[in-house]
Amino acid sequence: xxxxxxxxxxxxxxxxxxxxxxxxxxxxxxxxxxxxxxxxxxxxxxxxxxxxxxxxxxxxxxxxxxxxxxxxxxxxxxxxxxxxxxxxxxxxxxxxxxxxxxxxxxxxxxxxxxxxxxxxxxxxxxxxxxxxxxxxxxxxxxxxxxxxxxxxxxxxxxxxxxxxxxxxxxxxxxxxxxxxxxxxxxxxxxxxxxxxxxxxxxxxxxxxxxxxxxxxxxxxxxxxxxxxxxxxxxxxxxxxxxxxxxxxxxxxxxxxxxxxxxxxxxxxxxxxxxxxxxxxxxxxxxxxxxxxxxxxxxxxxxxxxxxxxxxxxxxxxxx
Amino acid sequence: xxxxxxxxxxxxxxxxxxxxxxxxxxxxxxxxxxxxxxxxxxxxxxxxxxxxxxxxxxxxxxxxxxxxxxxxxxxxxxxxxxxxxxxxxxxxxxxxxxxxxxxxxxxxxxxxxxxxxxxxxxxxxxxxxxxxxx
Numbered sequence: 001x002x003x004x005x006x007x008x009x010x011x012x013x014x015x016x017x018x019x020x021x022x023x024x025x026x027x028x029x030x031x032x033x034x035x036x037x038x039x040x041x042x043x044x045x046x047x048x049x050x051x052x053x054x055x056x057x058x059x060x061x062x063x064x065x066x067x068x069x070x071x072x073x074x075x076x077x078x079x080x081x082x083x084x085x086x087x088x089x090x091x092x093x094x095x096x097x098x099x100x101x102x103x104x105x106x107x108x109x110x111x112x113x114x115x116x117x118x119x120x121x122x123x124x125x126x127x128x129x130x131x132x133x134x135x136x137x138x139x140x141x142x143x144x145x146x147x148x149x150x151x152x153x154x155x156x157x158x159x160x161x162x163x164x165x166x167x168x169x170x171x172x173x174x175x176x177x178x179x180x181x182x183x184x185x186x187x188x189x190x191x192x193x194x195x196x197x198x199x200x201x202x203x204x205x206x207x208x209x210x211x212x213x214x215x216x217x218x219x220x221x222x223x224x225x226x227x228x229x230x231x232x233x234x235x236x237x238x239x240x241x242x243x244x245x246x247x248x249x250x251x252x253x254x255x256x257x258x259x260x261x262x263x264x265x266x267x268x269x270x271x272x273x274x275x276x277x278x279x280x281x282x283x284x285x286x287x288x289x290x291x292x293x294x295x296x297x298x299x300x301x302x303x304x305x306x307x308x309x310x311x312x313x314x315x316x317x318x319x
Numbered sequence: 320x321x322x323x324x325x326x327x328x329x330x331x332x333x334x335x336x337x338x339x340x341x342x343x344x345x346x347x348x349x350x351x352x353x354x355x356x357x358x359x360x361x362x363x364x365x366x367x368x369x370x371x372x373x374x375x376x377x378x379x380x381x382x383x384x385x386x387x388x389x390x391x392x393x394x395x396x397x398x399x400x401x402x403x404x405x406x407x408x409x410x411x412x413x414x415x416x417x418x419x420x421x422x423x424x425x426x427x428x429x430x431x432x433x434x435x436x437x438x439x440x441x442x443x444x445x446x447x448x449x450x451x452x453x
Contacts, residue, residue, distance in 0.1 A: 044329045071329035073434035073450045097429040097452050193393050203427045204453055242393060245429040245452075249386050252433065256379055269378070269433035 002047050004038060007031070016062075017051065024267065025054040033067040041069045041076075049076040052267040056081070058088035072096075074270035089264070089273040090281050092251035092288075099247060100292040101239030107225065110232040112212040122210065130208050130236075131200045140199030147195050151183035151290040182286030186243070187250040190291075194243025206238045240291045247291050251284045321347030321445075325355065332426065332451040337444050341377070342404050344438070344445040345412070348381060349388055349399060352431070352451065357424035359398040365417040366395045377409040377438045381447065384412060385431035396421055426453050 007015040010030070015038050019025040029050045031038050041047050046069050053075055054063035060082045069078040074093045083089060115122055142150070150157045155176020158164035169175045201208055213231045216222045227233070240247070258264065258274040266272055274281045321338025334351045338344035353359070368391050374380035388399050397418025404414040429452040438447045 046329075071331075073331060073432040073452060077330055093433070189390060193390065246390065249390075249430045253379075253383065253386075256375060256433075269436060272433070 002042065002051070004035075004042060007038065017047070017054075019054070022051055022055070025051060026057070027054050027059050027062050029054045029063045029065070031065045031069060033065075033069065037067050037069065041065065044071040046071045046076040046078075049074065049268075050079055052271060053079055053081050053094070055267050056083070056089065056091065056094070056271060056273060057264055057266075058083040058273075060084060074268060083276075085276060088276050090276050090284055091266075091271050091273045092248050092255060092284050093270040093272060095248065095288060097245045097248040098239035099244035099288050101237075103235055103237045105225075106234045106236070107227060108232045108234065111230050112232060113230070115210070115232055119210075126208060126210070126234075142195060142198050144191060144195065147191055147198065148183055150198065151181070151186055153177060154181075154292075178289040178292050180286060181289035181292075182283075183290045185283045185287035186247060186290050187287070189250060190243050190246035190287075193246045194241055197241040197243070200241070201236075201238050202241050208234065208236050210234055244291050247287050251280070251287065254280055255284075323347045323351030323354075325351075326448065328450060331453050332428070333448060334451070335446070335448045337446050339444055341409075341445060342407050344447065345381065345384055345404070345407065346402050348385060348447075348449060349402060349416070352385055352388070352428065352449075353392075353398040353400060355426055355451065356392070356398060356428050357421050357426070359400065359419040360422050361400060361419050363420045365401070365419055366397050367415055367417050368395070368399075369415045370412065372412040374410055378433065378436045378447075380410060380412055381438060381449070382431050382433055382436065385449065385451075388416065389428055389430065391416070392418060392421075428453055 002017065002021065006021055007017050010016045013032060013034055015031045015033075017029040019028055029047070031041060031047070031050070033041070046065065049072065050063050050065050050069070053059070064080045065076055066078040066080060069076050071077070072079070075081075075096070081094070153160070155164055155169050155172050158176070159166065159169060164176070211233050213227050213229055213233060216227070216229060222228070252270065252272065255272045255274050256269065258272055258278070258280065259266070262275060262278070264273055276282070276285060321336060321343035323334050323336045326333045326335045332355050334348065334355070336344055336348045336351060338347050370384070370387055372380060372383045372387060374383050392398060395418055398421055399416040399418040401417040402414060404412065406413040432450045432452055434450040436447065436449065438445055
C-alpha cells in the first residue's frame with residue numbers, strides 16, 4: 001500500500017513517487033498539488049491508478065496527476081501522460097470515453113451589473129440555444145451524410161453552417177480540423193449513437209455557465225485574452241458525446257485481443273494498448289482524430305448559440 | 320436469483336454483483352445498470368431485441384453484454400428489464416431482452432469498463448464488480 005511517506009517532495013506542490021516503489025513502473029509518478037490534495041488522492045484508488053499509468057509501455061518521463069486528481073477507471077481523473085508516437089503505444093481506454101472533452105471560454109461585452117436583473121431570462125434563452133441534460137438531443141438536425149461532413153471537416157463544417165467564424169478556427173488547435181483523421185475509421189454504431197446528440201451539451205460534469213471576472217492575477221495575460229474586471233464570460237464544457245463514447249467502447253473491445261499479438265503486459269484491461277503503428281492503432285488514431293473534429297465543431301455550435309443570445313442582450317441592454 | 324448493490328466510487332458508478340449461476344449474474348448486472356440509469360414504464364408495450372455475442376473470456380463477455388444493452392437502450396430509448404438466454408457460456412451469449420420506455424433518466428451511462436474487472440467463483444457463487452463511466 002502506497003503512503004505519503006513513499007512520496008518525495010521535489011519542489012513546492014510537486015510530489016514524486018520513484019520507480020523503486022513498484023518494479024513494473026517504467027517512469028516515476030508525480031502528483032501536482034498541495035499536501036492536502038496528495039492526502040486526498042491517497043484516500044481512494046487514484047494513486048494506484050496513477051502507478052498503473054506509469055507501467056504503460058512507451059510512456060515518456062512521468063505519469064502526472066493534476067490537482068484535480070480523483071479516482072476514475074484506468075487513468076485517474078486528472079491524469080496526464082505522454083507516449084512516443086514513433087514506436088510507441090496507444091490506449092483507447094486511457095484516452096477515455098469522452099474524447100476531446102474540453103472547456104471553451106467566451107468573453108462577452110456585458111457587465112455583471114447589466115445582466116443582474118435578467119438572470120432568469122438569460123438562463124432560459126441560453127438553455128433554448130444550447131440544450132443540456134441526460135441524453136438530451138441537440139437542436140441541430142443532421143443526416144448521416146451531414147455527420148460524415150462534420151467528421152471530415154470538423155470546425156470547418158461549423159463555419160460553413162454559420163456556427164463559427166474564421167477567427168474561431170484560428171483559435172482552435174489545427175484550425176479545428178486535425179490531421180490524420182479518417183472518418184471511415186469511426187464505427188457505424190458510434191455514428192448512430194452520436195447523430196441525435198450533435199448540438200447538445202449532455203449531462204454529468206458538462207456545463208454551460210455564466211461567470212464574472214472578479215479577480216485578475218496577471219494583467220498582461222488577462223489583457224491578451226481580452227478580459228476585464230466585472231466582465232461577464234461564458235464557459236462551455238462538453239466533449240464528443242455518444243459518438244466518442246461508442247468509439248472508445250468499440251476500440252477498447254477490439255484492442256482486448258492485442259496482447260495476443262504483441263508482447264505487452266498492462267496492469268489493467270481498461271488500459272489495454274497496441275502499437276500506434278499497428279492496424280488497430282492506426283485505425284483508433286484516425287477515428288479519435290475524426291471524433292475530435294466533431295467535438296471541436298460542437299463547441300463551435302455552442303459558441304454561436306451563446307454569442308447570438310449575448311449579442312441580442314447586448315443590443316437590448318445598451319439601447 | 321442474483322443480487323446487485325452499488326458500491327462507493329469517487330466519480331463514477333460501480334456495481335457489485337453476486338449470483339449462483341452465470342445467467343443470474345448477467346441478469347443481475349443488467350438490472351443493476353438499468354436501475355442506476357433511470358426508471359421505465361413496465362406497463363407500456365415492450366421492445367424485444369435479440370443479442371448474440373462472442374468474446375475471449377467471461378469478463379469480456381460481461382462487458383460486451385452491458386455495453387450492448389447500453390447501445391440498444393440509446394437506440395430504442397428503453398431500459399431493458401427482462402432477459403432470456405438460449406445459450407450462455409464463458410465466451411458466448413445468445414439471447415433476447417425486452418426493454419420498456421424510459422420515463423425518467425437518472426444517469427447517462429457512457430460505458431461499462433474493464434477497470435480491475437474479474438469474475439470470481441467464490442463459495443459456489445459468481446462475484447464481480449463493474450465500474451460504469453458516467
